[in-house]
Amino acid sequence: MSLNGHIFKPSDAAEQRRLLHHEADVLIVGAGILGSALAVALGKQGRSVILLESSLKEPDRIVGELLQPGGVQALEQLGLRDCLEGIDSISTQGYYVSYFGEPVIIPYPKGDSSSIPEGRSFHHGRFVMKLREAAMACPNVTVVETKATGLVTCSHTKQVLGAECATKEAKDCYFAHLTVVADGYASKFRKEHHSYTPKVRSRFWGLELIDAKLPKPNYGHVLVSDNPPVLMYQIGTHETRILIDIPENLPSASVKNGGVKSHLRNVVLPSLPESVQPSFLDALENGSLRSMPNSFLPASSNKTAGLMILGDALNMRHPLTGGGMTVAFNDVLTVRDLLSPENVPNLGNTDQVLSQLSVFHWRRKNSSSVINILAQALYSLFAASDENLKALQRGCFRYFQLGMVDGPVGLLGGLIKRPFVLFSHFFAVAFLSLWVLIAEAPIYKLPVVLFQCIMVFWTACVVIFPYMLIEAFS
Numbered sequence: 001m002s003l004n005g006h007i008f009k010p011s012d013a014a015e016q017r018r019l020l021h022h023e024a025d026v027l028i029v030g031a032g033i034l035g036s037a038l039a040v041a042l043g044k045q046g047r048s049v050i051l052l053e054s055s056l057k058e059p060d061r062i063v064g065e066l067l068q069p070g071g072v073q074a075l076e077q078l079g080l081r082d083c084l085e086g087i088d089s090i091s092t093q094g095y096y097v098s099y100f101g102e103p104v105i106i107p108y109p110k111g112d113s114s115s116i117p118e119g120r121s122f123h124h125g126r127f128v129m130k131l132r133e134a135a136m137a138c139p140n141v142t143v144v145e146t147k148a149t150g151l152v153t154c155s156h157t158k159q160v161l162g163a164e165c166a167t168k169e170a171k172d173c174y175f176a177h178l179t180v181v182a183d184g185y186a187s188k189f190r191k192e193h194h195s196y197t198p199k200v201r202s203r204f205w206g207l208e209l210i211d212a213k214l215p216k217p218n219y220g221h222v223l224v225s226d227n228p229p230v231l232m233y234q235i236g237t238h239e240t241r242i243l244i245d246i247p248e249n250l251p252s253a254s255v256k257n258g259g260v261k262s263h264l265r266n267v268v269l270p271s272l273p274e275s276v277q278p279s280f281l282d283a284l285e286n287g288s289l290r291s292m293p294n295s296f297l298p299a300s301s302n303k304t305a306g307l308m309i310l311g312d313a314l315n316m317r318h319p320l321t322g323g324g325m326t327v328a329f330n331d332v333l334t335v336r337d338l339l340s341p342e343n344v345p346n347l348g349n350t351d352q353v354l355s356q357l358s359v360f361h362w363r364r365k366n367s368s369s370v371i372n373i374l375a376q377a378l379y380s381l382f383a384a385s386d387e388n389l390k391a392l393q394r395g396c397f398r399y400f401q402l403g404m405v406d407g408p409v410g411l412l413g414g415l416i417k418r419p420f421v422l423f424s425h426f427f428a429v430a431f432l433s434l435w436v437l438i439a440e441a442p443i444y445k446l447p448v449v450l451f452q453c454i455m456v457f458w459t460a461c462v463v464i465f466p467y468m469l470i471e472a473f474s
Contacts, residue, residue, distance in 0.1 A: 014048040014140065015048075015139075015140075015142060017048065018048060018050050018142040019142060022050070022162075022172065022173060022174040022175060023174075023175045023176065024047075024048040024049055024050040024142070024174075024175075024176045025042075025047040025048045025049065025176060025177055025178070025347050026039075026042055026047050026048070026049045026050070026176050026177070026178050026179075026180060026347065027049075027050050027052070027162055027163060027174050027175070027176035027178070027179045027180065028049060028050070028051045028052065028179075028180045028182060029052050029148045029163055029179065029180065029181050029182060029183050029189070030052070030053065030181070030182035030183040030184060030311070030313075031051050031052070031053035031056070031128075031131075031132055031135065031143060032053075032059070032128060032182065032183075032184055032311065033064065033127075033128060033131065033311070033325055033328050033329075034182045034310055034311035034328040034329075034331065034332060035051060035053075035180070035182040035310075035311070036051070036128065036131035036132050036134065036135045037075075037078055037080060037131055037328070037329060037332045038180065038182065038310070038332045038335065038336075039051040039135040039138065039141045039143075040078065040079075040080065040131075040134050040135050040138050040141065041078055041332050041333075041335070041336040042140075042335075042336065042339070043135070043138040043139070043140035043141040044079070044138065044140075045336065045340055045341055046140060046341060047140060047341075047347070048140055049138075049140055049141045049142070050141075050142050050144060050174050050176065051135055051141055051142070051143045051144070052144050052146055052148050052163065052165065052174065053132075053143065053144075053145055053146075054145070054146070054147040054148070055145065056132065056143070056145045058125040058126065058128070058129050059124060059125040059128050060124075060125050061124055061125070061290070061292070062124075062204065062206035062241065062243065062290050062291075062292055063124070063204060063206070063243070063292045063319050063324075064124045064319075064324060064325060065121055065122060065123065065124045065233070065235050065241055066092065066119065066120075066121045066220060066233055066322035066325075067084075067119055067120045067121070067122075067127075067322075067325050067326065068119050068321075068322055068323060068325075068326045068412070068413045068414045069108055069117030069118055069119050069413045069414065069415055070117075070326045070330070070367070070413055070414020070415050070417075071119075071325050071326030071328075071329050071330075071414055072084070072117075072118060072119060072120060073117075073414075073415075074326065074329035074330045074332070074333055074414075075329050077333055078329065078332060078333065078336075080131065080134055082130075083127065083130035083131050083133075083134060084120050084122070084127070084130075086130070087122050087123065087126035087127055087130060088122070088123070088126070088236045088237055089120045089121065089122035089126075089127070090120065090121045090122065090218065090233075090234045090235065090236065090237075091118050091119075091120065091218055092118065092119035092120060092121050092218060092219065092220055092233065093107055093108060093116065093118065093119075093218050093219060094106050094107035094108045094219050094220070094409060095219055095220050095221075095222060095409060095412070096214075096215060096216040096219040096220070096221045096222070097221075097222045097224065097397070097400060098215075098221070098222070098223045098224065098273070099224045099225075099393075099394075099397040100224070100225050100226075101225075102397075103215065103216075104397065104400045104401055104405075105216060105219070106400060106405045106408070106409045107405075107409070108409055108410075108413050108415070109405075109406035109409060109410050109415070111415065117413060117415060119220075119322075119413065121220070121233045121234060121235050121241075122235055122236070123235050123236060123239070144165075144167075144174070145167070146165040146166065146167040146172065147165060147166050147167070148163045148164070148165050148183070148189075149163075149164050149165060149166050149171075150163065150164040150189075151163055151164070151179065151181075151189060151307070152164055152173055152175065157305065158304070158305070159304075159305035159306040159350065160179050160304055160305065160306035160307040161175055161176075161179075161306060162174050162175035162176055162179055163179060176347075177306070177346075177347035177348040177350075177353075178306060178307075178308060178339075178347045178353060179306055179307050179308070180307075180308045180309075180310055181193075181307065181308070181309045181310070181313050182309075182310045182311040182313060183311075183313055184311065184312045184313060185198070185292075185293070185295055185312040185313075185316060187309075187312070187313035189309070189313070190309065190313050190314075193302075193303075193304050193307060193309060194297075194300045194309060194313075194314070195300040195301075195474075196297055196298050196300055196474075197297075198293075198295040198296065198297040198316060199295065199296050199297070200248070200293045200294060200295050200296075201247060201248060201294065201296070201318075202228065202245050202246060202247040202248060202294045202383070203245075203246055203248075203291045203292060203293050203294060204231075204243040204244065204245055204246075204291060204292050204294055204319065205243070205244045205246055205260055205264070205289060205290070205291045206241060206242065206243050206244075206289070206290050206291070206292070207241075207242050207264075207280065207283040207284060207287050207288075207289055208235075208239050208240070208241060208242075208283060208287055208288070209232075209239070209240040209241075209242055209276070209279040209280055209282075209283050210238055210239065210240075210279055210282070210283070211238050211279060212232070212234075212240040212242075212275075212276050212279040212280070213275035213276065213279075214232060214234065214240065214273075214275070214276065215273050215275065215276075217234065218234070219233075220232070220233040220322070221233065222320075222382070223271065223272070223273075224382050224393065224397070225271050227267055227268065227271060228244070228245040228246060228247055228250070228382075228383045229245050229320060229379075229382040229383055230242065230243070230244050230245070230268060230271070230272070231243040231245075231320070232276065240279070242276075242280065242283075243319075244264060244268055245294065245320070245379075245383060246260060246263065247383065247385075250263070252266070252267050260289070260291075261284065261289070264284055264289075265281075265284060268280075269281060269284070292319075294318050294319060294320075294379075295312075295316045295318075296316060296317060296318065296376060297312075297314075297315055297316040298315065298372075298470045298471075298474045299314050299315040299361065299364070299365075299368070299474065300314070300474070301357070301358060301361040302354075302357040302358075302360070302361065303354070305350045305353075305354060306350060306353075308335075308357055310328075310331055310335070311328050311331075312324065314331075315327065315368060315372070317371065317372045317375035317376060318375045318376055318378075318379040319375070320375055320378055320379045320382065321371065321374055321375045321378060321412050323371035323372075323374075323375055323412075323414060326367075326371060326414035327367065327368045327371055327372075327414075330364070330367040330368070330414070331364050331367075331368070334360055334363055334364050334367075335360060338356045338357075338359055338360050338363070339353070339356055343356065344356055365471060366417055367414065367417050368471075369419050369471040370411055370414075370416065370417055370418070370419055370421075370422050371411075371414060372467065372471060373419070373422060373464065373467045373468055373471060374411055374412060374422055376467045377426060377463050377464050377467065380463045381393045381396055381463070386459075387452075388452075388455050388456045388458075388459035389459060389463075391433050391436075391437055391452070391456045392429065392430060392433050392456060392459065392460055392463070394433065394436060395429050395430065395432045395433025395434075395436055396429050396433075398432055398433075398436055399425075399428065399429045399432050402432075404425070404428070407421060407425050408425055411425070419468070419471070423464075423468070426460070426464055427460065429460075430456070430457060430460035433456055433460075434453045434456060434457065437449055437452060437453055437456065438450075438453065
């Protein structure tokens with residue numbers, strides 16, 4: 001039997017079922033970072049997988065361009081490390097943090113071996129295309145270019161059976177025992193099956209700089225000042241990404257004051273290292289300025305039979321720390337293990353799958369909680385909007401100057417996955433902030449400073465405890 005020139009053998013029965021009848025064990029909506037990696041992981045286990053994507057053209061977007069060492073390690077465990085090669089990716093060895101022009105170098109810490117962990121930065125679209133190629137090369141995976149328009153749901157049990165699609169205006173359906181929604185930050189399927197709604201406090205505005213001279217090559221740059229934070233990291237031999245955080249209702253970026261471009265030219269440009277300013281000005285005048293919302297979305301337990309939500313559709317944190325893809329690949333590892341044929345022989349066993357998805361919700365927190373909490377807490381400090389937060393911001397930088405960097409950057413890089421370590425470092429920063437306040441104040445101001453210390457400590461608690469509680473109980 002043949003279809004579009006493909007001659008089916010008896011061993012091709014699963015592929016024939018996917019192509020002719022649009023049926024598989026697993027249906028994945030979204031061939032992005034997570035969807036492509038998950039398709040390969042499950043396909044290698046012998047599962048029959050259909051992977052849907054509205055456009056198989058190379059994506060062109062900002063953010064999702066820095067993979068932390070913990071993400072690189074997870075990618076290697078998935079057997080997909082080679083997807084980082086052949087895309088002009090850049091080795092990332094740590095962070096260069098500038099506090100009002102005063103720098104500190106924070107390299108990734110050595111692990112048990114003598115080798116230093118390595119992150120990678122790259123053009124997002126090139127990396128996605130490599131992951132898609134890996135999915136297409138997997139014998140148990142069929143990739144289909146079609147737009148998912150809705151979920152197919154049983155009217156009696158409310159179980160999700162698959163997805164409705166439109167291909168060149170022709171309607172179609174695909175079915176599976178388990179449908180995975182991985183359609184990104186603007187998911188169209190999240191609302192009905194997720195307990196939370198994304199919250200956006202700011203946007204990243206991005207430019208691509210050509211031949212920019214960074215102060216510390218092969219390091220991610222974080223620039224902290226009176227303005228919201230700025231990130232810079234090289235994504236190719238000649239290209240450097242710069243991301244400028246602009247909170248909602250920022251006066252200097254208002255229409256009245258000339259808008260975003262005016263803010264970038266009048267506020268951001270003078271604050272950049274001199275070596276970067278020429279390429280930034282050229283990109284501002286001749287390049288393409290794009291933006292992405294910086295969203296926070298706690299994870300919600302998957303409780304709908306036949307459905308699993310993953311990736312940014314499930315869980316988001318501020319991209320300041322570049323932890324999103326690390327969370328995604330670790331989630332794929334966890335799903336692969338929990339839904340393996342040894343643990344779930346038949347994905348049609350809905351009760352057993354739901355039980356494993358409940359386990360997944362809590363087990364994934366081993367790797368995601370630290371990254372989620374740290375991203376939100378660091379953004380609060382680096383985008384400090386009041387004196388108490390600025391005191392914590394200064395204490396954080398002094399902490400780095402004292403050489404206390406291995407723990408924080410290990411957490412940041414997805415290498416340390418213990419929330420208690422994050423808690424201890426955060427409050428060490430808080431107490432150092434109090435000491436700096438007291439040490440720098442004249443004696444006659446001591447009563448006022450002691451009151452300020454109380455307020456700073458209270459602010460530290462307000463910054464971190466809500467996110468810790470969300471991770472612990474949601």
